[in-house]
Amino acid sequence: MQYFSTNRRSAPVAFREAVLTGQPDDRGLFFPSEIPRLSSEFFSELSDLSNDEIAFRVMRPYVAGDIPDDNLQEICRETVDFDFPLVPVDDRIFALELFHGPTLAFKDVGARFMSRCLRHFSRGYSRKTLVIVATSGDTGGAVASGFHNVEGIDVVILFPKGKVSRVQELQLTTFGGNVITLEIRGSFDECQAIAKRALADEDLRKKTFLTSANSINVARWLPQQTYYFFAMKQWSGPPPIFAVPSGNFGNIAAGMLAERSGLKTGGFIAACNSNDVVPRYLESGNYSPKPSIETLSNAMDVGDPSNFVRILEIFSGDLNAVKERLTAVSISDERTRATMESVFAEHGYVLDPHGAVGYAALRDRLAAEPDSAGIFLETAHPVKFDSVGEILGNNVVIPESVEALESKPRYCTEVGADYEEVRSIIQDLI
Numbered sequence: 001m002q003y004f005s006t007n008r009r010s011a012p013v014a015f016r017e018a019v020l021t022g023q024p025d026d027r028g029l030f031f032p033s034e035i036p037r038l039s040s041e042f043f044s045e046l047s048d049l050s051n052d053e054i055a056f057r058v059m060r061p062y063v064a065g066d067i068p069d070d071n072l073q074e075i076c077r078e079t080v081d082f083d084f085p086l087v088p089v090d091d092r093i094f095a096l097e098l099f100h101g102p103t104l105a106f107k108d109v110g111a112r113f114m115s116r117c118l119r120h121f122s123r124g125y126s127r128k129t130l131v132i133v134a135t136s137g138d139t140g141g142a143v144a145s146g147f148h149n150v151e152g153i154d155v156v157i158l159f160p161k162g163k164v165s166r167v168q169e170l171q172l173t174t175f176g177g178n179v180i181t182l183e184i185r186g187s188f189d190e191c192q193a194i195a196k197r198a199l200a201d202e203d204l205r206k207k208t209f210l211t212s213a214n215s216i217n218v219a220r221w222l223p224q225q226t227y228y229f230f231a232m233k234q235w236s237g238p239p240p241i242f243a244v245p246s247g248n249f250g251n252i253a254a255g256m257l258a259e260r261s262g263l264k265t266g267g268f269i270a271a272c273n274s275n276d277v278v279p280r281y282l283e284s285g286n287y288s289p290k291p292s293i294e295t296l297s298n299a300m301d302v303g304d305p306s307n308f309v310r311i312l313e314i315f316s317g318d319l320n321a322v323k324e325r326l327t328a329v330s331i332s333d334e335r336t337r338a339t340m341e342s343v344f345a346e347h348g349y350v351l352d353p354h355g356a357v358g359y360a361a362l363r364d365r366l367a368a369e370p371d372s373a374g375i376f377l378e379t380a381h382p383v384k385f386d387s388v389g390e391i392l393g394n395n396v397v398i399p400e401s402v403e404a405l406e407s408k409p410r411y412c413t414e415v416g417a418d419y420e421e422v423r424s425i426i427q428d429l430i
């Protein structure tokens with residue numbers, strides 16, 4: 001499979017190049033040159049297939065030519081070796097729980113798949129591969145866990161001191177080994193600026209393979225398609241509407257790609273918080289990015305969603321065709337909070353703030369469509385967000401994996417928001 005740039009100035013590359021470089025030189029995003037169609041046999045036997053077999057069959061055309069089948073099978077097995085249950089919340093609304101992985105968030109799948117692709121591609125090179133990533137919470141934990149103990153690769157994670165939740169901080173700071181966690185005295189934007197500078201540092205680039213692990217990398221983006229197949233494997237009845245809590249729009253773009261490959265759905269709802277660039281765009285036709293606003297569902301606080309362009313690309317740039325399959329809504333913090341409270345009171349189900357945005361969006365839609373049913377993606381475990389305890393009291397069951405982190409040693413270095421300081425730490429790794 002070849003990948004072209006959505007800006008169309010850089011030349012197309014193979015999957016390997018797309019993963020190793022992350023982004024084309026022209027600052028577009030990589031996009032597959034054709035969207036594979038899955039066979040009707042695949043869909044008729046879907047409910048009997050194992051998750052790793054589904055992942056293998058979905059991903060195979062995208063990596064064809066660059067990773068042999070045996071290796072891809074192993075990568076898929078390691079990537080999806082946890083549960084993706086579809087849980088009824090009421091008679092027409094189901095939660096696809098994507099939080100049963102090692103860091104309790106859906107980003108585990110993309111991070112694990114990407115780390116194993118990089119391991120495959122870096123074998124046989126003496127130069128070290130260095131992954132640098134700035135995080136405001138979930139990404140860093142998933143990347144740390146996904147790359148921990150993956151041979152040949154070191155990971156440097158930058159997070160803003162005091163600005164991630166208690167559980168996120170535990171997940172970021174308890175790995176050690178090849179995971180180097182830097183607690184920056186600064187904001188997330190400063191962390192990101194430092195990461196960007198490091199990635200562009202010519203001197204570092206000469207000595208190592210430097211790459212980011214952000215969500216625009218195709219090895220993080222594409223495997224998210226599997227969630228939608230895992231959901232349909234557990235579904236009976238007319239195709240469901242999918243409500244996807246969206247920030248950078250990677251997850252929902254993957255779902256819409258899966259639909260283009262033949263998966264039957266009742267359409268998609270992009271469930272956004274007050275960062276409403278896409279809902280406004282679909283309504284007015286004007287795309288106007290804005291600085292992000294802080295909300296309860298902070299992993300979706302994005303003012304210029306990077307992956308939206310991939311949704312346009314799936315429909316060859318035809319906005320009206322996009323609108324036939326996609327609606328987008330904005331849900332306020334007030335509504336998010338009220339939704340968490342009422343769903344807990346009525347159904348005993350604990351929503352995290354991101355899932356709550358998805359639930360509220362789906363519920364509004366179903367109210368207007370009495371014969372439809374739908375699935376919202378529960379993108380993270382409620383225990384990851386300190387606000388859940390404040391809103392719902394002590395009703396969150398703490399998973400064992402979190403309790404185990406409390407007693408682990410802390411591996412973390414505090415540094416100022418200063419590129420030279422960070423650079424000298426990176427330099428020592430090479």
Ligand SMILES: *Cc1c(COP(=O)(O)O)cnc(C)c1O
Pocket residue numbers: 105106107138139215245246247248249250251252299300354379380
């Ligand atoms: C990253 C994240 C999202 C947003 O996903 P996108 O692919 O960026 O749209 C939603 N919920 C949680 C919990 C996340 O960590």
